[in-house]
Structure formats: C-alpha cells, structure tokens
Amino acid sequence: MSSSMSRSMASCTITNKDGKLFVLEMALREGLAPRKLTILIMVIIVAGMSQGMLLPLLTILLDRSGVSTDANGLNAAALYIGIFSTMFFIEKPVRRFGYKPVIMVGMGLVIAANCLFPAWQHIGFWFVLRLMVGVGDSALHYATQLWIVTSSPKEHRGRNITLYGMAYGIGFSIGPVGITLLKVGIWGPFLTTSSFFIVILLLMTRLKNERPERGERVEAVHKRASKVAAIAWFPLITSLLYGYMEASMNSNFPLYGLRIGLSEANIGVLLPVMGVGGLIMQLPLGIWSDRIGRKKILISSGLIGALAFLCIPFAGTKLWLIGLLFAIAGGMVGSFFSLGLAYAADILPRHLLPTANVLASIQYSVGSIAGPLIGGMAIRYSSAASIFYVLSLIYVLFALSGLMFRRERAA
Numbered sequence: 001m002s003s004s005m006s007r008s009m010a011s012c013t014i015t016n017k018d019g020k021l022f023v024l025e026m027a028l029r030e031g032l033a034p035r036k037l038t039i040l041i042m043v044i045i046v047a048g049m050s051q052g053m054l055l056p057l058l059t060i061l062l063d064r065s066g067v068s069t070d071a072n073g074l075n076a077a078a079l080y081i082g083i084f085s086t087m088f089f090i091e092k093p094v095r096r097f098g099y100k101p102v103i104m105v106g107m108g109l110v111i112a113a114n115c116l117f118p119a120w121q122h123i124g125f126w127f128v129l130r131l132m133v134g135v136g137d138s139a140l141h142y143a144t145q146l147w148i149v150t151s152s153p154k155e156h157r158g159r160n161i162t163l164y165g166m167a168y169g170i171g172f173s174i175g176p177v178g179i180t181l182l183k184v185g186i187w188g189p190f191l192t193t194s195s196f197f198i199v200i201l202l203l204m205t206r207l208k209n210e211r212p213e214r215g216e217r218v219e220a221v222h223k224r225a226s227k228v229a230a231i232a233w234f235p236l237i238t239s240l241l242y243g244y245m246e247a248s249m250n251s252n253f254p255l256y257g258l259r260i261g262l263s264e265a266n267i268g269v270l271l272p273v274m275g276v277g278g279l280i281m282q283l284p285l286g287i288w289s290d291r292i293g294r295k296k297i298l299i300s301s302g303l304i305g306a307l308a309f310l311c312i313p314f315a316g317t318k319l320w321l322i323g324l325l326f327a328i329a330g331g332m333v334g335s336f337f338s339l340g341l342a343y344a345a346d347i348l349p350r351h352l353l354p355t356a357n358v359l360a361s362i363q364y365s366v367g368s369i370a371g372p373l374i375g376g377m378a379i380r381y382s383s384a385a386s387i388f389y390v391l392s393l394i395y396v397l398f399a400l401s402g403l404m405f406r407r408e409r410a411a
Contacts, residue, residue: 039207051171051175098209101209105136106137173272225359239336252376257270298336302396341357
C-alpha cells in the first residue's frame with residue numbers, strides 16, 4: 001500500500017458544504033493498520049446503531065400490542081442478561097479462535113435476531129431474541145475493544161480506545177432514527193440494520209485473524225483474575241463507576257426531575273446532554289492521557305465530575321444550568337470505561353488483558369444493576385437530590401484511591 005493511500009485511509013473526514021470541518025484522525029501507526037482500525041470502528045458504529053434502535057423500537061412495538069409496562073421493562077432486561085452472562089465464558093473462545101471469528105459470530109447472532117423479530121411478535125419469543133442480541137453484542141464488543149487495546153502501542157492507546165467509545169456513541173445516537181422506517185412496514189428497521197451488519201461482515205473477511213498473547217504457562221481463570229485485580233484494581237474501578245453513573249442517571253434522574261417540577265419533555269431533552277458531553281470529550285481526554293498520563297487524567301476528571309454532580313441540586317429548575325452541569329459531568333466521566341481499559345493495558349502483562357476486559361465488563365454490569373437500586377433507595381429514604389450527592393462522593397473516593405495507587409507495570 002502506498003504512503004498516500006495509507007494517509008487517506010488513516011483519516012475519516014466529514015466535510016460541510018464549504019469543504020471545511022471535522023477531521024477525525026484515526027491514529028494509526030505501527031501495530032494497528034489503518035484498514036484494521038477503520039473496519040473495527042465501523043463494526044462498533046453499526047453495533048451502536050443496532051442497540052440504539054432496538055431499545056426504543058421494541059418497547060414501542062410491545063406497547064402497541066398491549067403489553068403492560070412492567071412486562072415490557074422485564075423483556076428489555078433480557079438484553080442486559082445476555083450481555084452479563086456472556087462475560088463468564090467469552091474469554092476462552094477469544095483465546096482459542098482469535099478476535100475475528102468471535103466478532104463475526106457476534107454479528108451473525110445480531111443479524112439472525114433482527115431478521116426474526118418481525119416474523120413473530122410474541123413477548124416470550126422476543127425475550128429469547130433479546131438474549132441473542134445481548135450475547136452477540138457482548139461478544140463483538142469484547143473482542144473488538146480487546147483487539148484495539150492489544151494492537152495499539154502505549155503512546156496511542158488512549159486515543160485509539162476513545163475512538164472506540166466515540167464510534168459507539170455516534171452509532172447509538174443515530175440508531176433511534178431507524179424507528180422512522182416503521183412507516184414502510186415492520187420489516188423496514190430490522191432489515192435495514194441487518195443489511196449494514198452484512199456489509200461490515202463482508203469487510204471483516206478481509207482482515208487477518210489474530211489471537212491474544214499467551215503467558216509462558218496456562219493459569220487457572222481465578223489465578224489470572226486475582227493477578228489482574230492485584231495489579232490493576234484502580235483502572236478497573238472505572239468500569240464499575242461508569243456503569244453505576246450511566247444506569248443511575250437514566251433511571252433515577254427522571255424521578256428527580258419530576259419531583260423538582262421539570263416536565264417530561266424537559267427531562268427528555270436534558271438526559272442526552274450528558275452523553276453528548278461524553279462524546280465531545282472522548283478523543284481529547286484520550287489524547288491528553290497519552291501525553292500526560294492516564295492516572296492524572298482519571299483523577300482530575302473524577303474530581304471535576306464530582307464537583308459538577310454536587311452542584312446540580314443547587315441549579316434548581318434552571319434548564320440551561322442543569323444542562324451545562326450535565327455536559328461537564330458527562331464530558332469528564334463519560335470516558336471512564338475506555339480510559340480505564342487503556343490504563344489497565346499500560347500496566348498489565350499482555351496475556352492478562354483478556355481477563356482484565358472480562359473483569360471490566362462484569363464490573364460495568366454490576367454497576368448498571370446497582371445504580372438504579374441505590375439511587376432509588378436514596379430518593380425514597382433521603383431526598384431526591386441525594387442521587388447526586390452519592391455520585392459526587394463516589395468520584396471523590398475514586399480520586400483519593402488514585403493517589404494511593406502506586407502499582408507499576410508487572411514484570
């Protein structure tokens with residue numbers, strides 16, 4: 001491949017009508033080829049589009065068919081059950097077969113489910129299909145993020161893994177647009193999403209498969225997990241906090257908003273602001289972490305995020321001020337999951353990275369479950385504003401724990 005072709009493939013450029021704007025440089029240097037990163041980013045964009053569309057689309061269709069709200073919510077939980085359960089077995093097939101087959105099987109499961117959803121609109125059948133989507137999404141995300149992390153040199157790892165986070169955020173934001181395809185029939189949204197996956201699946205066949213590095217001797221899973229926890233406990237806390245924050249805000253902020261007098265429309269406008277803030281700051285934080293250190297960026301982001309969360313109750317019902325604080329908080333802590341993975345990759349032996357990714361995903365799931373429960377109890381037994389005080393406190397504690405973290409790269 002010529003150097004000019006390499007440079008053109010290493011950038012994803014979006015221009016406006018004046019020929020200006022948004023060059024997203026795709027980071028590429030030795031170890032992670034431009035074509036590989038481009039295709040992996042496309043995988044994540046399409047996966048984000050699929051998940052962003054399915055969550056509201058299936059809820060709407062079940063509601064139209066007369067399914068109660070509690071049964072509807074329980075059905076939606078199937079996706080997260082699939083994601084959570086996959087983390088207990090996904091490491092072994094990735095180590096044995098490599099990244100590429102696992103990603104392709106994951107996409108195959110999502111494609112199959114998308115084609116079957118409109119075939120039979122039955123809540124039990126859709127529960128099983130949502131489990132399939134959860135397993136498929138979890139498999140392709142795990143293998144993709146691990147492939148990016150392990151292929152990236154340390155000096156570009158933060159930038160590349162935050163590109164992964166940005167790609168998912170962009171796809172997830174675009175996904176709900178697919179609901180408008182219902183006007184052409186129930187098959188419209190599902191077949192459109194499946195066609196995108198098929199195109200990416202064909203592109204995946206052009207990549208050479210790779211496998212995670214192995215240690216000199218094979219260790220039991222619990223021994224690998226113990227080593228990872230001992231060496232990288234601080235970076236891995238980030239996935240727990242990110243899951244807690246995301247689920248707590250999505251589940252508990254509407255309750256807070258209604259109690260202080262915000263309308264449902266205002267709540268619907270404010271919630272995405274946090275995601276937009278995280279999306280905007282993903283790449284800058286990743287680049288800064290490459291330059292000045294991930295630990296410093298994580299501690300600083302945690303403290304600024306804690307201050308923003310603490311100030312939200314004092315904003316009252318001023319929408320612009322709440323929105324500003326949401327954007328700051330989301331911008332600071334919205335990259336925690338990806339930056340935590342990059343930091344763990346900096347200090348762990350390469351053969352332990354698959355185990356680290358499994359632990360991070362499990363902690364994310366635990367945080368996602370704990371967030372709504374703890375927030376709900378705080379609102380019920382204390383005050384509506386207590387959800388922000390709790391968030392502020394845990395990010396301050398995280399920053400303080402970072403000051404005690406001294407573990408260097410393992411031999």
